Amino acid sequence: MRKAEDILALKGVKPTAVRLNLLEFLLEQDKALSLKEMEIGLLHMDRSSIFRSLKSFEEYKLIHSINDGTGMTKYAVCAEGCNCELEDLHYHFYCTSCEKTFCLMDHPIPSIILPKNFKMTDANMVIKGLCDQCNK
Numbered sequence: 001m002r003k004a005e006d007i008l009a010l011k012g013v014k015p016t017a018v019r020l021n022l023l024e025f026l027l028e029q030d031k032a033l034s035l036k037e038m039e040i041g042l043l044h045m046d047r048s049s050i051f052r053s054l055k056s057f058e059e060y061k062l063i064h065s066i067n068d069g070t071g072m073t074k075y076a077v078c079a080e081g082c083n084c085e086l087e088d089l090h091y092h093f094y095c096t097s098c099e100k101t102f103c104l105m106d107h108p109i110p111s112i113i114l115p116k117n118f119k120m121t122d123a124n125m126v127i128k129g130l131c132d133q134c135n136k
């Protein structure tokens with residue numbers, strides 16, 4: 001597993017205690033988390049410091065946000081070398097049973113040919129179904 005300290009150093013983010021704690025917590029997850037879930041997992045941290053750190057992580061392209069259709073924005077740590085640009089976009093998987101959202105990092109969004117003069121700026125590709133745990 002990548003270390004929180006190394007990631008912050010690599011991206012040039014000042015390693016405050018709050019940021020280190022939050023990033024370590026996010027790295028332990030196998031799924032994307034909502035702000036609410038982070039608050040529950042990090043009871044010693046208050047909501048506004050979690051939120052502020054999230055915003056700076058997003059700004060420095062350490063994490064990306066995911067709209068999985070549940071109405072709750074979720075966040076996941078970016079892959080190494082991600083610049084959060086169009087070519088870094090990947091599919092996400094939402095389990096309709098346990099309601100977890102996973103990054104499918106190995107599945108980038110394919111480039112499609114758009115109508116003339118149309119320009120892509122973002123894409124939100126979510127596959128729904130059952131994760132390995134729920135499909136047993």
Ligand SMILES: [Zn+2]
Pocket residue numbers: 061062063064078079082083084085088
């Ligand atoms: Zn990214």
Ligand SMILES: [Zn+2]
Pocket residue numbers: 095096097098099100130131132133134
């Ligand atoms: Zn599941």
Ligand SMILES: [Zn+2]
Pocket residue numbers: 064066076090091092102103104
């Ligand atoms: Zn993702």
